[in-house]
Amino acid sequence: MFQPPDSHSxxxxxxxxxxxxxxxxxxxxxxxxxxxxxxxxxxxxLNAMGxxxxxxxxNIGNYSLESCPMGDSVYSxxxxxxQPQYDSTNHPPIRETGIIEKLLHSYGFIQCCERQARLFFHxxxxxxxxxxxxxxxxxxxxxxxxxxxGKPIASTVTKIAPEVVLxxxxxxxxxxxxxxxxxxxxxxxxxxxENRGECFFLPYxxxxxxxxxxxxxxxxxxxxxxxxxxxxxGACHVRFENPAHPVKYHGVVCSKKENxxxxxxxxxxKEIFFHFSEVKVKEELSLGDDVEFIxxxxxxxxxACNITKLPSGSVVFEDVSPDIMRGQVLKxxxxxxxQRAAQSDPLPGRIRYRAPDHSEVExxxxxxxxxxxxxxxxxxxxxxxVATDRRDxxxxxTNISLLDESFNVSGEKRERGVVQSLLDRFGYIRCVERERxxxxxxxxxxxxxxxxxxxxxxxxxxxxVASFATxxxxxxxxxxxxxPPGTVQFEVLVERGVRGVVSREAVRSSASPTYxxxxxxxxGLITCQMYNVKKSIPFSAKKCESKMMPRIxxxxxxxxxxxxxxxxxxAMAVQTxxxxxxxxxxxxxxxxxxxxxxxxxVAALKDGFGFIETADHTKEVFFHFxxxxxxxxxxxxxxxxxxxxxxANGCGGGCASAEFVRVLPKGSIPIAKLLEPALNGTVTRxxxxxxxxxxxxxxxxxxxxxTYEFGIMGLACKREILxxxxxxxxxxxxxxxxANIVPVRKKRRATVDAIxxxxxxxxxxxxxxRRLFFHMSEVRGxxxxxxxxxSVEFVMLTNPRNGKSSACNVVKVASKPVKRAERPERLLxxxxxxxxxxxxxxxxxVRAPRGPDGSRGFRPRRPLAEQLGE
Numbered sequence: 001m002f003q004p005p006d007s008h009s010x011x012x013x014x015x016x017x018x019x020x021x022x023x024x025x026x027x028x029x030x031x032x033x034x035x036x037x038x039x040x041x042x043x044x045x046l047n048a049m050g051x052x053x054x055x056x057x058x059n060i061g062n063y064s065l066e067s068c069p070m071g072d073s074v075y076s077x078x079x080x081x082x083q084p085q086y087d088s089t090n091h092p093p094i095r096e097t098g099i100i101e102k103l104l105h106s107y108g109f110i111q112c113c114e115r116q117a118r119l120f121f122h123x124x125x126x127x128x129x130x131x132x133x134x135x136x137x138x139x140x141x142x143x144x145x146x147x148x149x150g151k152p153i154a155s156t157v158t159k160i161a162p163e164v165v166l167x168x169x170x171x172x173x174x175x176x177x178x179x180x181x182x183x184x185x186x187x188x189x190x191x192x193x194e195n196r197g198e199c200f201f202l203p204y205x206x207x208x209x210x211x212x213x214x215x216x217x218x219x220x221x222x223x224x225x226x227x228x229x230x231x232x233x234g235a236c237h238v239r240f241e242n243p244a245h246p247v248k249y250h251g252v253v254c255s256k257k258e259n260x261x262x263x264x265x266x267x268x269x270k271e272i273f274f275h276f277s278e279v280k281v282k283e284e285l286s287l288g289d290d291v292e293f294i295x296x297x298x299x300x301x302x303x304a305c306n307i308t309k310l311p312s313g314s315v316v317f318e319d320v321s322p323d324i325m326r327g328q329v330l331k332x333x334x335x336x337x338x339q340r341a342a343q344s345d346p347l348p349g350r351i352r353y354r355a356p357d358h359s360e361v362e363x364x365x366x367x368x369x370x371x372x373x374x375x376x377x378x379x380x381x382x383x384x385x386v387a388t389d390r391r392d393x394x395x396x397x398t399n400i401s402l403l404d405e406s407f408n409v410s411g412e413k414r415e416r417g418v419v420q421s422l423l424d425r426f427g428y429i430r431c432v433e434r435e436r437x438x439x440x441x442x443x444x445x446x447x448x449x450x451x452x453x454x455x456x457x458x459x460x461x462x463x464x465v466a467s468f469a470t471x472x473x474x475x476x477x478x479x480x481x482x483x484p485p486g487t488v489q490f491e492v493l494v495e496r497g498v499r500g501v502v503s504r505e506a507v508r509s510s511a512s513p514t515y516x517x518x519x520x521x522x523x524g525l526i527t528c529q530m531y532n533v534k535k536s537i538p539f540s541a542k543k544c545e546s547k548m549m550p551r552i553x554x555x556x557x558x559x560x561x562x563x564x565x566x567x568x569x570x571a572m573a574v575q576t577x578x579x580x581x582x583x584x585x586x587x588x589x590x591x592x593x594x595x596x597x598x599x600x601x602v603a604a605l606k607d608g609f610g611f612i613e614t615a616d617h618t619k620e621v622f623f624h625f626x627x628x629x630x631x632x633x634x635x636x637x638x639x640x641x642x643x644x645x646x647x648a649n650g651c652g653g654g655c656a657s658a659e660f661v662r663v664l665p666k667g668s669i670p671i672a673k674l675l676e677p678a679l680n681g682t683v684t685r686x687x688x689x690x691x692x693x694x695x696x697x698x699x700x701x702x703x704x705x706x707t708y709e710f711g712i713m714g715l716a717c718k719r720e721i722l723x724x725x726x727x728x729x730x731x732x733x734x735x736x737x738x739a740n741i742v743p744v745r746k747k748r749r750a751t752v753d754a755i756x757x758x759x760x761x762x763x764x765x766x767x768x769x770r771r772l773f774f775h776m777s778e779v780r781g782x783x784x785x786x787x788x789x790x791s792v793e794f795v796m797l798t799n800p801r802n803g804k805s806s807a808c809n810v811v812k813v814a815s816k817p818v819k820r821a822e823r824p825e826r827l828l829x830x831x832x833x834x835x836x837x838x839x840x841x842x843x844x845x846v847r848a849p850r851g852p853d854g855s856r857g858f859r860p861r862r863p864l865a866e867q868l869g870e
Contacts, residue, residue: 221240749813
């Protein structure tokens with residue numbers, strides 16, 4: 001009777017004598033890397049069942065002399081086992097997995113995968129042909145106890161499908177066989193590994209070697225032991241260990257915390273830990289920096305050491321094919337933070353396309369592979385590039401853009417509209433077929449890099465489902481596509497040349513005309529007969545073709561249109577056929593000749609309207625751009641004009657408005673001569689254009705006991721803004737007015753922080769702890785050449801009405817310094833989507849504090865006695 005050894009400290013000792021939890025199961029081995037792509041074994045179900053039925057209870061006494069052939073039995077019937085007996089029916093044994101480590105004459109040893117244990121088993125307990133069992137084969141078994149010695153052994157051993165198993169700890173060895181060339185038949189090397197006096201030769205391939213190194217015979221290496229898909233042991237993550245000249249690895253800093261961070265390695269799909277003390281550069285590492293480092297093992301963990309920075313763009317993770325592919329979306333991405341958090345696959349999307357060899361290929365894609373964050377749907381036709389990861393050769397689709405033919409194939413309903421308002425990250429569209437405006441997010445614009453502006457015409461799809469997740473009943477516009485100007489029409493023509501009589505006058509307004517369910521108070525009304533029915537049709541001042549507004553009782557000719565959203569009639573192209581107020585026909589031509597004409601200077605220009613300073617510099621007159629002959633683009637402050645006065649109709653603040661405004665040649669209006677010498681004074685009253693609350697139009701400058709009035713023509717620079725208290729130099733004219741006024745101000749310097757269309761911000765802290773605002777009209781010289789980062793010189797002014805500061809007379813003095821190239825969009829997108837757990841807490845000012853009197857900030861509380869005294 002052959003008895004197994006009582007002690008396991010023999011030459012048959014464990015070849016994987018590693019730390020606790022040495023082996024990790026259920027991992028896929030793919031080109032030298034591991035991923036959880038293989039299904040778990042049936043042991044998981046049995047393990048859960050065993051825990052539910054009473055915990056870790058094991059069957060004993062599975063072996064007997066009768067069941068074992070003579071000469072192979074390892075048990076003695078004379079021994080007594082004091083272990084309690086358990087019912088195998090009510091408490092099924094727990095199944096475990098392991099790897100065949102040794103095979104001898106009639107028995108062998110199994111290395112457990114999930115704990116540090118090495119179990120003996122007899123061939124009689126193997127279910128199958130023992131000749132098919134080899135070293136390294138994965139098996140499943142039940143653990144029981146030897147009746148004689150009480151030691152744990154394995155029973156009911158069955159061979160399972162080769163499941164890739166990776167050891168967590170690293171071991172050392174020596175290369176005995178180098179890798180052969182690409183053209184050779186066997187492209188496998190060998191590494192010798194010694195454990196407890198026994199020597200083993202483990203195979204490895206080129207994909208198992210870390211770093212761009214070539215291993216030679218005799219090189220010392222460290223590696224992890226794993227089983228490949230054939231079920232045999234092999235070496236993976238092989239690292240060349242040379243203390244004198246260690247291998248250099250490259251990567252990119254992907255996350256940072258208080259005093260440590262992680263680097264995304266460029267050789268394998270893996271991140272490695274680093275401490276700030278290992279950084280060998282003076283400046284602090286930033287997210288996205290390219291770095292070079294070596295790897296050392298400390299406390300059983302790999303860490304990056306001797307970290308140095310590399311030039312930006314040195315580390316490349318993937319190669320993008322220049323060929324543009326066309327395919328169809330099989331699985332779109334789930335939008336919304338809750339769906340993304342629940343998604344474990346980093347590349348959940350799928351696209352199918354036809355390869356050059358006419359085979360159908362399916363590739364994945366992630367949420368940063370689209371050219372924008374617009375919504376994709378199943379069946380959409382897209383074009384993209386194929387990117388191949390250099391580390392694991394994984395292919396994915398990137399630079400994905402939606403093709404126009406997707407809308408024709410899917411047959412989805414597309415609506416049209418005009419951008420009505422733009423806010424921080426979203427805006428609203430005035431719809432053609434809907435009375436309510438439609439909200440949209442900027443990322444839904446299909447053309448990447450094209451920013452929408454007010455008045456842009458767009459085409460979109462209404463997505464009511466997306467709003468249900470946020471418990472919002474209002475739909476949103478998605479898949480927004482810009483359209484050429486003139487494409488969107490809110491009204492359709494019903495009849496041309498309709499005649500009617502004005503029953504209510506229209507009021508000029510700078511806002512665009514809107515026709516909704518509620519009547520617009522600024523619209524006029526025309527009474528007419530259409531289809532033998534008397535109707536009152538509204539019209540807006542902007543739809544009048546004559547420069548003189550039609551008055552009540554005037555006969556007009558117009559075109560009748562029907563608004564698509566409300567189905568109501570409106571009048572357009574309104575022309576005066578006969579004017580009762582002027583007593584002349586033909587558009588009021590005779591009325592224009594009978595009016596008196598006046599002259600003046602353009603004093604202020606706003607959005608769609610302006611003000612004229614009279615020739616005597618004492619008053620201002622409102623005028624609308626529709627009453628201007630010619631284009632308003634050529635108007636400037638101080639331009640000499642001729643105009644006629646119309647009747648006050650509520651526009652321009654209730655004052656009389658100018659009509660038939662015509663630009664005069666320079667010098668048509670005489671100006672008083674200047675006197676010498678120049679004077680120094682202080683502004684005590686500004687122009688009414690800057691302070692509409694004051695009663696008088698003209699400004700005032702005080703010199704000693706004398707005062708001088710001034711208007712827009714008194715300024716040396718017509719765009720100059722004079723505030724109360726500003727010191728100035730000027731000259732008096734023969735009429736006793738101030739002219740050639742030049743303010744004496746201190747120039748400041750700052751850097752342009754951002755430019756957004758017609759305005760921008762400077763990196764100077766204003767009174768409200770924000771960036772300093774400036775309008776592009778205040779930029780002297782080439783405003784289009786101003787870029788963020790440029791140094792400028794300016795004058796800071798404060799609005800007395802609201803207390804806000806702004807920059808005026810902005811002059812560029814230096815261009816921004818040339819910096820290194822920006823990081824690739826792929827890495828920038830990853831840095832933007834870091835989890836909130838990794839990010840430091842942020843404090844965001846939602847609303848600036850205001851006092852009871854409307855002033856900003858908090859002020860010290862006044863003494864109680866002073867408050868009671870008031």
